[in-house]
Amino acid sequence: MGSSGMKEVVTDDDLLIEILHRIPCLKSAIQCQSVCKQWRSLISSNFFQNRFRERHQSNFDQTRRGEDFTVKCCKLHVLLMVPPPMDVFSFEFSLDFIGQEWCVAGSFYGFLLYAKGEYWHNLYMICNPITKQSVTLPPAPISGETKMGTVFLGFACDDSFRTFKVVRLVALCGRITSVLRVCVFSSETGQWSHSMVSTPTPMRWPSKPSPAVHHGGWLLWGAVDWKYTIVYDIHNSKFVSIVDPPEDGDGQRSDGLMLGLGLCCGAVCIAQLRTRGYVLKIWQLNEQPKWSLKRMVKLQECIVDGRQWLLGLWLIAIHPYDCSIVYLGLDSGKILCCNLKTSTIKLTSECNCDYKSDPMCEHHLYLWKDTYHLCFPLWPPPVPQYNTSQLN
DSSP: OOTTOOOOOOOHHHHHHHHHTTOSOHHHHHHGGGSOHHHHHHHHSHHHHHHHHHHHHHHHHHHHTSSOOEEEEETTEEEEEEOOSTTGGGSOOOOTTSOTTEEEEEEETTEEEEEESSSSOOOEEEEETTTTEEEEOOOOOOTTOOTTEEEEEEEEEOTTSSOEEEEEEEEETTOEEEEEEEEEEETTTTEEEEEEEEEEEEEEOOSSBOOOEEETTEEEEEBTTOSOEEEEETTTTEEEEEEOOOBOTTSOBOTTSEEEEEEETTEEEEEEEETTTTEEEEEEEOSSSOEEEEEEEEHHHHOOBOGGGOSSOEEEEEETTEEEEEEEEOTTSEEEEEETTTTEEEEEEEOOOOTTTOGGGGGOOOOGGGEEEEEOOSSOOOOOOOOOTTOO
């Protein structure tokens, strides 16, 4: 009892939370939800999950800066996953609960966006591959569209993972245009809206965009031929700019080189690999927006261990939390980790496809355009739902 004479009331729930949030393993914490309704209610609460994050955040940050990814191959798309700490992946990780007709079309932290169809599509689903929760969206409007176009797709949630938007636009390959029809699904309205949006300059749309990268309210797509990077403002529903590719030191554009667009340490970056001499450059997008060179190395000179891999490499991705780590691939299905700090290249994973059931797996070509990142938060968030009050 304090000097004021007031008692601090401690309930059984308080004691349980104080005990349970000290569980060192996320897998065990999730399994404890099955003990009884009371435990399930406590562990599912925001208060418990916040306490759990506070206790384990430092270990989580240290773990996700490691160089190892968990790799999953899905219909010639590669998922590079920063594994959550505390053995969450000792659960059997599988995407078999998703039907064969669905293809990966986007990612945002621990969520995957699926599309029904490989190239042209208008049916979408969002899922959490850890909890296996999912939500299917209403069909996107396709009036006046042609299936000869390329679908550019982007997906982002708010900071609390409670609301989300899916951006969909279709461009005719090779056609120069400055006006495009953009459809946006908002979870707050539960509906698709569409409008005609102008680009800063007329442009020839690529046939194969990269997976969208979300940063600060922007969605960015890189064209495979790397004549530009497309930037769309998801909050204001407009194209912000068309960013030229980074320049080489001699002032020549880097068209035709292997480049990988992604996030690293909270910034938009490009990894550039010149096969002649295996020169690797890391560029970062500044506020102008322009590309600034952050790092340049000659792999043949700096790599001490793993030089036998310096032949026939393909660029996959930059590590999302360490720009000194880059992932490379071979057409045989092997994925390599290049660590510039330790001057090593090592085999980190191999394709997990069933060659007997899918003969196309014999011809893997792991390129950044087929790669999606899954950077899981400390606690798997529930799949955000959308407003259904406007639906018939």
